[in-house]
Amino acid sequence: MSDYVIEMLHITKEFPGIKANDDITLQLKKGEIHALLGENGAGKSTLMSVLFGMYKPEKGRILKNGQEVKINDPNDANALGIGMVHQHFKLVEVFSVLDNIILGAEDTRGGFLLKKEARRKVMELSERYGLRVDPDAKIEDISVGMQQRVEILKMLYRDNEILILDEPTAVLTPQEIDELMEIMRSFAREGKSILFITHKLNEIMAVADRCTVLRKGKLMGTVEIQNTTKEELSRMMVGRDVNFVVEKKQQKPGDVVLSVRNFSVKSRVHKNDAVKNVSLDVRAGEIVCLAGIEGNGQTEFISALTGLEKARSGHVTLCGKDISKASIRQRSIAGMSHVPEDRHKHGLVLDYTLAENMVLQKYWQQPFQKHGFIQFGEVRRYAERLIEQYDVRSGQGADTIVRSMSGGNQQKAIVGREIDTDSPLLVAVQPTRGLDVGAIEYIHRQIVGQRDAGKAVLLVSLELDEVMNVSDRILVMYEGEIVGQFDPHEITVQELGLYMSGAKRQEVLL
Amino acid sequence: MNKRGLVNVAASIISILLGMLFGFILLEIFNPSAALNGLNNILTTGLRTPEKFGKVLYTAAPLLMTGLSVGFAFKTGLFNIGASGQYTVGAFFALVAGIQFGLPWYVCILAAMVGGAIWGAIPGLFKAFFNVNEVITAIMFNWIGLFGVNLALNNMPKMLASFWGAPYKNKTAAISAANKSALLPKLGLDEVLNSPYINIGIFIAILFAIITWVVLNRTTFGYELKACGYNRNASQYAGINAKKNIVLSMVIAGALSGVGGALYYLSGTAQYVIEKTLLGMGFNGIPVALLASSNPLGTIFSAMFISYIQVGGDALQPQFAKEIIDIIIAVIIYLSAFSLLIREIITRVGAKKHALQENGKGADAK
Ligand SMILES: Nc1ncnc2c1ncn2[C@@H]1O[C@H](COP(=O)(O)OP(=O)(O)OP(=O)(O)O)[C@@H](O)[C@H]1O
Ligand SMILES: [Mg+2]
Numbered sequence: 062m063s064d065y066v067i068e069m070l071h072i073t074k075e076f077p078g079i080k081a082n083d084d085i086t087l088q089l090k091k092g093e094i095h096a097l098l099g100e101n102g103a104g105k106s107t108l109m110s111v112l113f114g115m116y117k118p119e120k121g122r123i124l125k126n127g128q129e130v131k132i133n134d135p136n137d138a139n140a141l142g143i144g145m146v147h148q149h150f151k152l153v154e155v156f157s158v159l160d161n162i163i164l165g166a167e168d169t170r171g172g173f174l175l176k177k178e179a180r181r182k183v184m185e186l187s188e189r190y191g192l193r194v195d196p197d198a199k200i201e202d203i204s205v206g207m208q209q210r211v212e213i214l215k216m217l218y219r220d221n222e223i224l225i226l227d228e229p230t231a232v233l234t235p236q237e238i239d240e241l242m243e244i245m246r247s248f249a250r251e252g253k254s255i256l257f258i259t260h261k262l263n264e265i266m267a268v269a270d271r272c273t274v275l276r277k278g279k280l281m282g283t284v285e286i287q288n289t290t291k292e293e294l295s296r297m298m299v300g301r302d303v304n305f306v307v308e309k310k311q312q313k314p315g316d317v318v319l320s321v322r323n324f325s326v327k328s329r330v331h332k333n334d335a336v337k338n339v340s341l342d343v344r345a346g347e348i349v350c351l352a353g354i355e356g357n358g359q360t361e362f363i364s365a366l367t368g369l370e371k372a373r374s375g376h377v378t379l380c381g382k383d384i385s386k387a388s389i390r391q392r393s394i395a396g397m398s399h400v401p402e403d404r405h406k407h408g409l410v411l412d413y414t415l416a417e418n419m420v421l422q423k424y425w426q427q428p429f430q431k432h433g434f435i436q437f438g439e440v441r442r443y444a445e446r447l448i449e450q451y452d453v454r455s456g457q458g459a460d461t462i463v464r465s466m467s468g469g470n471q472q473k474a475i476v477g478r479e480i481d482t483d484s485p486l487l488v489a490v491q492p493t494r495g496l497d498v499g500a501i502e503y504i505h506r507q508i509v510g511q512r513d514a515g516k517a518v519l520l521v522s523l524e525l526d527e528v529m530n531v532s533d534r535i536l537v538m539y540e541g542e543i544v545g546q547f548d549p550h551e552i553t554v555q556e557l558g559l560y561m562s563g564a565k566r567q568e569v570l571l
Numbered sequence: 572m573n574k575r576g577l578v579n580v581a582a583s584i585i586s587i588l589l590g591m592l593f594g595f596i597l598l599e600i601f602n603p604s605a606a607l608n609g610l611n612n613i614l615t616t617g618l619r620t621p622e623k624f625g626k627v628l629y630t631a632a633p634l635l636m637t638g639l640s641v642g643f644a645f646k647t648g649l650f651n652i653g654a655s656g657q658y659t660v661g662a663f664f665a666l667v668a669g670i671q672f673g674l675p676w677y678v679c680i681l682a683a684m685v686g687g688a689i690w691g692a693i694p695g696l697f698k699a700f701f702n703v704n705e706v707i708t709a710i711m712f713n714w715i716g717l718f719g720v721n722l723a724l725n726n727m728p729k730m731l732a733s734f735w736g737a738p739y740k741n742k743t744a745a746i747s748a749a750n751k752s753a754l755l756p757k758l759g760l761d762e763v764l765n766s767p768y769i770n771i772g773i774f775i776a777i778l779f780a781i782i783t784w785v786v787l788n789r790t791t792f793g794y795e796l797k798a799c800g801y802n803r804n805a806s807q808y809a810g811i812n813a814k815k816n817i818v819l820s821m822v823i824a825g826a827l828s829g830v831g832g833a834l835y836y837l838s839g840t841a842q843y844v845i846e847k848t849l850l851g852m853g854f855n856g857i858p859v860a861l862l863a864s865s866n867p868l869g870t871i872f873s874a875m876f877i878s879y880i881q882v883g884g885d886a887l888q889p890q891f892a893k894e895i896i897d898i899i900i901a902v903i904i905y906l907s908a909f910s911l912l913i914r915e916i917i918t919r920v921g922a923k924k925h926a927l928q929e930n931g932k933g934a935d936a937k
Contacts, residue, residue, distance in 0.1 A: 369808065390810030399808070407808040412801045417794070421809045430791050 063127030066091045066254050067112070067143075067223055072121035074107055076465065078456035081107040082118065083278040089223070094245055094255045096265040096286075098298050099275035100497040101469025102454040105258050106148055108275070109225045112256075113145040114138040139166075144216030145225040148258075148468045148495070149405055150208050152200045158207075159183060159196035162215050179218075186217045190244050202330060204356060205232040213244070224248065225256045228468065230264055231495045234355045234523050242268045260469070260497045262291040274298050299499040307505045307530045310513070314533070315345035318396075318485050318517035324375030326358070326365040334373060335361035337541040345485065348508065348518040350532030352525075354561050358541035359521050360402060363490055366519075367399045368392050369407070380485055393422055398479040400489040402521075408475040409463050416444035416459035419478050451477035452500070469495045473504075480507050487511060490521040505531055525554050539563045579864050582914035586862070587876065589913075590906035597899045598891070605890040613883035613903075625766025627879045629838060632772035633658070635874035636831030637856025639776075639783050640691075640824040642865035646787055647820035648800030653694055653709025654828040655853025656716030661687035661829025662836045662843060663720040669753030669837065670730050670744050676753050676837055680775070683833030684826040690716055691825015692818060699814040705821065713849050721845045732842065743836075743843040754839045772834040777871055779827060784867035796820055828853060858904045864914075877904055 067089040074082040081104040089095050097105050110116045112123065114132040123130055125141055132138050138145070152161050159176070162183055168175045180196055187194055192210045200208060209229060216224055226245075230238045245255055245268055259265060265272055266286060274281040274297045281297050295303040320342050328335035336358045343349045353359055364370035366377060368389040376385045379395045387395065401407035409418050420429050420440050428439045444459040453473045455461035463471060476492050489508070493501045508531060512518055522528050528535060529549050537545040537560040544566035547557070559565045594613065598606035617627045637654045644651035651657075664686030665679040674682070694708035724730050724743065732739040735748045746753050755770040787793040798806040799816045807813055831852065835841055859877055863869030884900040891899070 388810065388812075389807065390812075393810050401808060406804045408805065410798050410802045410805050413798070421798075421805070424794055425791050433790050433792060435789060435791055435794055
């Protein structure tokens with residue numbers, strides 16, 4: 062009997078223009094939490110997709126308990142007890158939680174679904190692992206954190222013993238992350254083996270037993286977490302030291318660029334307002350961070366501010382111009398650029414090329430357009446500059462169809478596109494979601510650079526590190542209201558937490 | 572051509588062959604003794620005489636237009652199943668312009684564009700402003716269009732053949748009798764090919780195909796339309812007015828179908844018959860578009876192909892009943908439209924083969 066439940070030996074997988082996995086060997090022990098670390102585009106998702114039967118490698122073998130196995134599709138993987146939660150969830154939006162969980166593994170009698178039994182099993186599992194879900198809620202109505210629980214329940218429902226989690230924490234709040242790590246530990250105690258992809262070194266240090274590091278498709282090695290440090294891991298991964306603290310000079314903010322007054326936005330789920338009478342200012346040369354626990358109105362506030370949704374009441378002024386009723390295009394012309402929260406829903410046209418996506422907000426401007434005709438030469442030149450500058454990696458450069466790019470590189474493309482404008486205001490929601498530490502360092506430097514150049518930045522982030530590191534001023538949002546305003550130098554993370562959870566509040570005067 | 576394009580073409584050809592195979596099986600079932608000859612007829616009639624070839628080009632023109640119409644809407648993420656109604660209304664507008672008002676052919680075509688555009692706009696408006704599925708509205712408007720046109724014609728005595736001395740009350744007047752200037756010019760092509768069917772219709776249709784391709788692939792308008800089709804939320808985020816684009820897309824799709832109706836009935840060889848069935852020309856636009864993966868230039872070839880098969884089918888009489896022929900042709904056409912499925916299979920098999928070869932190489936090296 063082998064020591065390992067799963068061994069992936071000398072796996073090579075190529076895509077047009079790129080070797081995503083080049084002779085990679087990864088061995089997973091029973092009952093271990095094995096982290097997989099690597100820069101954006103290093104080939105982590107690809108390697109896991111190979112194990113899950115979604116891609117056929119050109120070379121290499123996979124062993125389960127020492128026996129060679131052939132995994133041709135996800136059904137084979139399931140039969141071997143391998144389950145996967147994808148980086149971008151694969152749920153049917155209009156189906157209920159329960160239907161999504163049993164989809165593809167339905168028990169039937171005489172052609173009829175045995176839903177009652179399925180429901181019992183799902184409830185039992187969710188009870189046992191503390192994965193609270195409402196089995197009758199529709200996926201489109203629940204938060205991403207909830208959706209992820211559904212994905213995990215899906216694996217448990219299929220009695221999977223080997224669980225692959227591809228960046229499960231990228232979309233979670235710090236509280237949810239703690240819960241998830243607890244759940245992972247309990248899985249491991251029961252003898253389940255976990256492959257865990259994340260860019261957050263703290264998480265690896267906290268839960269993983271071992272970590273395998275990839276760089277540009279190649280294996281850098283596997284280390285015991287006990288014998289390593291954050292710094293060493295990041296050096297292994299990017300090949301240089303990474304500076305976790307953002308360097309930033311004090312600066313006096315200039316004129317008010319964005320001013321929001323008495324802003325209220327209706328909720329999509331309940332009858333009350335999701336944003337209640339919020340007023341705030343963002344000045345030139347200032348990074349204001351809207352902090353808060355997910356679901357306290359930040360999403361609705363930003364949607365209405367950027368014009369994706371209508372505000373119920375209130376006024377927005379951008380550079381002295383009233384844009385309360387303006388269309389999205391008019392807001393963009395008035396000087397607002399926006400890194401959206403959901404990169405697949407709003408940020409990208411996945412079936413367009415990278416070049417076409419790079420001009421998503423500019424295709425109608427000179428020089429990308431002349432007499433109504435797109436100037437593809439200009440578009441390509443511009444895209445190539447951004448690709449170079451923001452280190453967007455892909456198989457075929459500007460011609461790559463964005464759908465085939467790694468999640469982090471998709472994000473880098475959006476952030477690059479939105480920073481590289483002359484707009485006086487940058488609204489960025491979770492701009493570093495899914496980025497590797499090297500890329501985060503770079504993006505943070507860029508955002509600070511924009512502020513130094515006199516731009517106003519409104520940042521929404523769930524990462525307390527990011528909030529404390531990057532911002533000049535923190536506004537805490539709780540249940541749709543601003544309940545505190547702080548200088549990051551004068552407050553601790555713990556105290557900030559009290560405001561975010563509603564335990565404390567102060568009157569915020571403009 | 573890039574690899575993706577090649578796979579598309581290969582998929583189309585394989586699905587055409589599949590369609591042929593099934594067609595042949597049907598021929599075998601209905602009349603074994605005539606089957607082989609029948610298949611031969613289907614495959615060669617279109618090229619047998621210049622006259623038949625002229626007919627192929629003649630029916631290809633309206634097919635190409637409805638194919639463009641369906642394909643254009645597809646690119647914007649809309650399923651224009653209303654091409655038949657738009658085609659009918661377009662034909663009606665063209666005929667009224669030509670017969671009732673004695674206007675020349677190019678004005679008739681413009682009138683058809685307007686008629687088709689109106690008929691496309693209505694489902695578009697419903698979709699954009701009330702979020703009513705365009706398929707449902709378009710199907711309704713196919714019928715409303717058909718019966719509306721029939722009703723109007725019944726009340727326009729000057730439009731009917733009987734007014735112009737022919738014995739029919741259920742047909743529109745022959746254009747050659749009513750207004751020669753409304754006939755599509757033949758530019759002497761009819762003499763070269765010795766076929767009464769041929770006229771400039773096919774060239775007009777090809778011109779529209781090229782324009783459509785340019786609009787979709789080279790203009791900001793096309794960029795916006797396709798962005799809406801691929802991801803409505805992202806296009807909204809980019810400041811694109813999705814509602815406007817949905818309506819415009821349906822207006823243009825409708826206009827394209829409308830021109831199809833004009834090209835068919837302004838040829839002088841066809842008269843509109845007042846009947847209770849939807850015109851198949853609009854529905855055949857769907858396989859034409861699918862076979863070409865909605866690429867406007869590809870549509871030129873798929874329309875020619877389907878027209879060719881139809882002309883071949885006509886030559887199956889009298890060994891096969893008219894209805895049987897329709898079924899066989901329909902089977903061939905619809906199987907041909909399986910190219911999407913076939914494309915999937917090719918990509919998958921291709922990937923597997925590639926993997927095997929690579930493994931083989933690896934083993935050799937060891
Ligand atoms: N289906 C595909 N077709 C073509 N290229 C692909 C495909 N999937 C991945 N790639 C390429 O393979 C490389 C590795 O991608 P992968 O998604 O495995 O990266 P990753 O390590 O998961 O990165 P991230 O941290 O950004 O998620 C990328 O350069 C990507 O562009
Ligand atoms: Mg990934």
